[in-house]
Amino acid sequence: MSETNGTILSVNNLKTYFQTEDGVVKAVDGITFELKKGETLGIVGESGSGKSVTNLSVMRLIPEPPGKIVDGDIIFNGIDVRKLSIDEVRKIRGKRMAMIFQDPMTSLNPFLKISTQLMEVTQLHLGHSKQQAYEHAIKMLQTVGIPDAKSRLDGYPHEFSGGMRQRVMIAMALSCDPELLIADEPTTALDVTIQAQILELIKDLKTRMGTSVILITHDLGVVAGMTEKIIVMYAGKVFEQAPTKELFATPANPYTKGLLKSVPDPAHEEGTELYQIPGLPPDVAHLPPGCPFAERCERAEEICRVDYPPFVQINENHWSLCHFAKEVYAESQAHHVK
Amino acid sequence: MLSFIIRRLLLVIPMALLVVTVTWTLVRLAPGSFYSGEKTLPPAIEANIKKKYGLDKHWLEQYGLMMLNIIRLDFGDSLKYPDRNVNQIIRDHFPYSATVGILAYLLALALGLTAGIVAALKQNSAFDYGSMTFAMLGLSVPNFVLGPILVSVFSLTLYMFPPARFGGFMSLVLPVITLSAIYMAYIARLTRAGMLEVMRSDYIRTARAKGLSEKTVLLKHGLRGGIIPVVSFTGPALASLLAGTVVVEKVFAIPGLGNIFIQSVLNRDEPLILGIVAFLSILIMLFNLAVDISYGFLDPRIRYE
Numbered sequence: 085m086s087e088t089n090g091t092i093l094s095v096n097n098l099k100t101y102f103q104t105e106d107g108v109v110k111a112v113d114g115i116t117f118e119l120k121k122g123e124t125l126g127i128v129g130e131s132g133s134g135k136s137v138t139n140l141s142v143m144r145l146i147p148e149p150p151g152k153i154v155d156g157d158i159i160f161n162g163i164d165v166r167k168l169s170i171d172e173v174r175k176i177r178g179k180r181m182a183m184i185f186q187d188p189m190t191s192l193n194p195f196l197k198i199s200t201q202l203m204e205v206t207q208l209h210l211g212h213s214k215q216q217a218y219e220h221a222i223k224m225l226q227t228v229g230i231p232d233a234k235s236r237l238d239g240y241p242h243e244f245s246g247g248m249r250q251r252v253m254i255a256m257a258l259s260c261d262p263e264l265l266i267a268d269e270p271t272t273a274l275d276v277t278i279q280a281q282i283l284e285l286i287k288d289l290k291t292r293m294g295t296s297v298i299l300i301t302h303d304l305g306v307v308a309g310m311t312e313k314i315i316v317m318y319a320g321k322v323f324e325q326a327p328t329k330e331l332f333a334t335p336a337n338p339y340t341k342g343l344l345k346s347v348p349d350p351a352h353e354e355g356t357e358l359y360q361i362p363g364l365p366p367d368v369a370h371l372p373p374g375c376p377f378a379e380r381c382e383r384a385e386e387i388c389r390v391d392y393p394p395f396v397q398i399n400e401n402h403w404s405l406c407h408f409a410k411e412v413y414a415e416s417q418a419h420h421v422k
Numbered sequence: 423m424l425s426f427i428i429r430r431l432l433l434v435i436p437m438a439l440l441v442v443t444v445t446w447t448l449v450r451l452a453p454g455s456f457y458s459g460e461k462t463l464p465p466a467i468e469a470n471i472k473k474k475y476g477l478d479k480h481w482l483e484q485y486g487l488m489m490l491n492i493i494r495l496d497f498g499d500s501l502k503y504p505d506r507n508v509n510q511i512i513r514d515h516f517p518y519s520a521t522v523g524i525l526a527y528l529l530a531l532a533l534g535l536t537a538g539i540v541a542a543l544k545q546n547s548a549f550d551y552g553s554m555t556f557a558m559l560g561l562s563v564p565n566f567v568l569g570p571i572l573v574s575v576f577s578l579t580l581y582m583f584p585p586a587r588f589g590g591f592m593s594l595v596l597p598v599i600t601l602s603a604i605y606m607a608y609i610a611r612l613t614r615a616g617m618l619e620v621m622r623s624d625y626i627r628t629a630r631a632k633g634l635s636e637k638t639v640l641l642k643h644g645l646r647g648g649i650i651p652v653v654s655f656t657g658p659a660l661a662s663l664l665a666g667t668v669v670v671e672k673v674f675a676i677p678g679l680g681n682i683f684i685q686s687v688l689n690r691d692e693p694l695i696l697g698i699v700a701f702l703s704i705l706i707m708l709f710n711l712a713v714d715i716s717y718g719f720l721d722p723r724i725r726y727e
Contacts, residue, residue, distance in 0.1 A: 143631060145627060145630060145631060173633075174633040174634070174635065175633065176633070177630070177631055177632065177633035178631060178632035178633035178634075179633060182631070182632075183631045185624060185627070185628060185631075187624060190623065190624040190625060191624045191625055191627070191628045192625055192628065193625040193628070193629065193643050194625070194647070194721070194722070194723055195643075195646040195647055195720070195721060195722065196642070196643070197722075204632065204634065204638075204642075205632050205633075208632070208633060208634065209633060240722040240723070242722070242723045253628075256628075256632070
């Protein structure tokens with residue numbers, strides 16, 4: 085392996101645009117982040133903020149056309165993913181970086197047996213014979229906690245419950261022991277008790293196998309206990325980036341504060357309304373000149389609507405895209421100390 | 423599965439009888455009869471004819487006798503060709519229709535599926551636009567136009583194929599192409615639409631994320647779901663191809679069943695009409711059953727009990 089200083093993935097100024105009839109949609113517009121070996125990174129944001137597109141770009145799974153990675157570097161273990169031919173990308177996909185998707189109901193092929201879908205990965209990447217792949221598939225199903233793995237292997241996806249299907253997806257993704265696992269809203273389509281089980285499973289497997297994980301979600305509750313650091317995305321931009329603890333304690337961006345305030349709290353007083361950020365995410369095809377969040381921001385001032393905000397460094401690992409980042413941070417600190 | 427098939431097969435009998443009943447009613451409700459011509463017959467002769475063919479009996483009795491024959495699969499004698507019975511006519515002419523029909527079906531399937539899959543894979547490419555324009559043409563040009571055009575170009579100008587008369591492989595080429603054109607076009611469009619939809623689905627993204635080659639993604643993961651709409655179309659398509667088409671049989675002088683069928687209606691040849699209707703309706707129901715069974719093989723979520 086090349087010199088990477090323990091960095092498994094570094095994304096630098098990534099820009100992925102989509103050509104639509106409505107104009108160019110800048111789904112991801114200058115994203116930069118780094119993931120160290122064994123680390124878990126959370127990417128948080130509302131629908132359409134560019135979380136999924138960021139990660140599909142990393143896997144080079146953006147449908148082209150209409151999409152295109154127009155700029156930036158994606159360095160995976162020292163390999164410049166953008167410069168690889170599609171055949172070289174295929175050698176990495178599923179083997180060294182794997183992905184699990186939001187909806188396990190539609191992400192497994194309904195026409196093929198679970199065994200076929202599991203076995204084809206290791207047959208392709210690890211050169212397994214049928215027998216080896218079959219045994220490996222059983223082992224993987226056991227690893228993800230599917231009881232009676234051997235007989236379930238012959239089943240079809242529709243014979244599995246939602247939670248079990250997501251376990252199969254995870255087994256499939258981890259079949260070749262990848263260095264990077266991207267989990268795109270892995271629990272969104274599942275009910276709450278199953279959510280906890282799946283998250284626990286990912287956490288457990290990650291420590292056992294030493295996989296680095298990117299966890300995409302719109303649920304701050306999910307990332308809180310899972311990640312070391314968090315990126316908050318809005319309108320294709322990184323709005324705030326910080327270690328998880330710090331982000332929750334002292335957010336330096338009004339958008340993050342809004343997100344945190346809208347998480348339901350069990351201690352919440354009955355009768356009072358749950359906070360929600362006013363308005364809707366902007367149309368990324370027609371962004372206003374100033375801060376994309378200005379229209380919905382409680383503390384927006386004139387400058388926010390006119391000038392694009394700077395990416396302010398609060399401390400070594402904490403960044404925020406806001407004209408008033410330092411002020412917001414100071415307020416959070418004051419509030420936190422109280 | 424077996425009990426499903428048996429139940430469906432048993433259902434064919436009442437369905438066929440129902441179709442025959444409706445047909446019989448329609449034939450009887452239409453004014454005129456097989457013996458009526460431009461001249462009105464003297465009443466005595468008419469009474470004799472009625473007596474000979476049992477038309478003087480009460481209609482309920484006539485219906486009963488007709489049904490009894492149908493159930494015994496004996497459709498009686500043709501009124502127009504008294505020396506041949508209906509079963510024999512079907513047996514003589516159906517093979518011609520079937521030969522042309524099956525070949526047309528296979529051609530439509532082979533070319534239609536290929537064109538559709540490639541067009542979907544290379545969406546918005548020159549091939550896609552080209553083949554879909556061609557398919558649109560195939561759908562829009564009626565076979566009574568296509569047939570004569572093919573004859574005048576390939577038979578009368580280039581002398582490559584015989585213009586008419588049935589005999590040997592060469593004589594089959596033009597009628598098969600003419601007959602299959604519209605089905606080929608339809609299958610190509612269905613395949614393209616089906617494949618495009620499937621290739622956008624989540625599980626195809628999963629397959630790509632596994633690092634599978636585009637060929638594997640397409641053939642192993644995409645094809646089955648993509649061709650399901652085609653399968654539902656091909657059952658009825660095969661039935662109507664086998665039934666023969668009047669136009670193609672007329673243009674290429676093929677002694678098939680389609681022509682006989684139309685003639686029987688014009689002649690008010692009741693036994694022949696009912697015989698062919700019963701035969702074709704059974705054929706169509708059997709093909710539909712075959713399609714339903716093949717769904718079960720294509721899509722594991724479909725189970726028959």
